[in-house]
Amino acid sequence: xxxxxxxxxxxxxxxxxxxxxxxxxxxxxxxxxxxxxxxxxxxxxxxxxxxxxxxxxxxxxxxxxxxxxxxxxxxxxxxxxxxxxxxxxxxxxxxxxxxxxxxxxxxxxxxxxxxxxxxxxxxxxxxxxxxxxxxxxxxxxxxxxxxxxxxxxxxxxxxxxxxxxxxxxxxxxxxxxxxxxxxxxxxxxxxxxxxxxxxxxxxxxxxxxxxxxxxx
Amino acid sequence: xxxxxxxxxxxxxxxxxxxxxxxxxxxxxxxxxxxxxxxxxxxxxxxxxxxxxxxxxxxxxxxxxxxxxxxxxxxxxxxxxxxxxxxxxxxxxxxxxxxxxxxxxxxxxxxxxxxxxxxxxxxxxxxxxxxxxxxxxxxxxxxxxxxxxxxxxxxxxxxxxxxxxxxxxxxxxxxxxxxxxxxxxx
Numbered sequence: 001x002x003x004x005x006x007x008x009x010x011x012x013x014x015x016x017x018x019x020x021x022x023x024x025x026x027x028x029x030x031x032x033x034x035x036x037x038x039x040x041x042x043x044x045x046x047x048x049x050x051x052x053x054x055x056x057x058x059x060x061x062x063x064x065x066x067x068x069x070x071x072x073x074x075x076x077x078x079x080x081x082x083x084x085x086x087x088x089x090x091x092x093x094x095x096x097x098x099x100x101x102x103x104x105x106x107x108x109x110x111x112x113x114x115x116x117x118x119x120x121x122x123x124x125x126x127x128x129x130x131x132x133x134x135x136x137x138x139x140x141x142x143x144x145x146x147x148x149x150x151x152x153x154x155x156x157x158x159x160x161x162x163x164x165x166x167x168x169x170x171x172x173x174x175x176x177x178x179x180x181x182x183x184x185x186x187x188x189x190x191x192x193x194x195x196x197x198x199x200x201x202x203x204x205x206x207x208x209x210x211x212x213x214x215x216x
Numbered sequence: 217x218x219x220x221x222x223x224x225x226x227x228x229x230x231x232x233x234x235x236x237x238x239x240x241x242x243x244x245x246x247x248x249x250x251x252x253x254x255x256x257x258x259x260x261x262x263x264x265x266x267x268x269x270x271x272x273x274x275x276x277x278x279x280x281x282x283x284x285x286x287x288x289x290x291x292x293x294x295x296x297x298x299x300x301x302x303x304x305x306x307x308x309x310x311x312x313x314x315x316x317x318x319x320x321x322x323x324x325x326x327x328x329x330x331x332x333x334x335x336x337x338x339x340x341x342x343x344x345x346x347x348x349x350x351x352x353x354x355x356x357x358x359x360x361x362x363x364x365x366x367x368x369x370x371x372x373x374x375x376x377x378x379x380x381x382x383x384x385x386x387x388x389x390x391x392x393x394x395x396x397x398x399x400x401x402x
Contacts (some may be wrong), residue, residue: 010316015354016363045394046387050340050355053333055249058261060240066233068270102368 007035014043229276243397247293253352254297256341268293346384
């Protein structure tokens with residue numbers, strides 16, 4: 001066993017980590033090698049120096065520890081409660097959106113919250129007799145369903161529009177007839193006035209001639 | 217080492233305060249010794265011990281009994297000490313820049329036992345972390361290399377080399393102090 005090998009193992013010898021046989025070998029070497037012996041002595045001095053440091057006799061204060069634990073539990077409970085409340089809020093919002101079919105629309109100057117089935121956007125309805133209820137594509141979440149629901153309403157409105165047209169045509173015809181009747185009455189009245197005027201004039205002539213006869 | 221607390225572990229894991237109190241009383245001195253030698257500051261030992269046992273209490277449900285409670289406990293203590301060392305790293309760097317020269321062991325001034333101990337503990341605390349943890353566990357806690365190997369997941373041969381390196385470094389650093397101690401003893 002050479003000095004290099006021995007010195008590598010001196011810490012283990014110092015801290016009694018070697019087997020008896022190994023320790024015996026090293027001690028034999030140290031007995032006749034002054035350099036290694038001196039090295040070992042310096043390590044022993046260091047060991048004693050390290051031993052001179054005493055750790056403080058600190059004890060854990062259990063009541064303080066339990067208070068810390070209680071505080072932690074309280075914080076954890078509060079955090080859990082906050083999380084639960086947030087989740088409940090989100091769940092409620094989702095239920096409202098699903099159950100009431102809530103629709104949110106952001107316009108240029110307004111925010112619209114609406115629930116129920118979607119109605120056509122007035123801006124997207126085109127005018128014209130051919131298809132007064134034609135609807136522009138919208139952001140409806142379920143367009144086929146809305147279209148189907150709109151079909152009876154559209155038929156009703158078509159019928160109403162036809163009725164209105166028929167009614168307005170009848171009113172126009174009636175007005176025209178009444179205007180004609182009034183015209184005819186006015187003409188008759190004028191003829192009656194002319195006839196009466198003539199009769200009056202004739203009677204006036206007759207009266208005048210009779211008065212002249214009496215005077216003569 | 218672990219036989220003393222085997223009867224306390226089930227109670228501690230089920231939240232029995234008496235069992236936990238007994239565990240704390242059993243282990244508070246070794247853990248205080250470990251954190252003191254690791255961080256080298258007496259004033260912090262109480263707080264760090266509180267933190268260690270707080271983590272022990274909270275980690276109780278996760279502990280799986282395998283006959284290595286002490287290794288598990290020291291791992292927690294080591295994590296607490298490392299967290300602390302990381303937090304105070306900037307402070308240490310500042311102190312090293314300004315005070316390292318004046319802090320070197322001076323036998324003339326370091327005549328009081330307390331001052332000597334302070335210098336030694338600071339020298340230990342300023343060892344590189346891998347060397348320091350092996351030195352503290354072996355010298356101050358009396359842990360053997362096989363136990364350390366299981367705890368740190370590092371081969372025992374590597375730990376032996378680190379231990380020898382730590383001793384060599386300390387011997388060089390504390391040489392004037394050691395000579396002075398020897399002279400005052402003779």
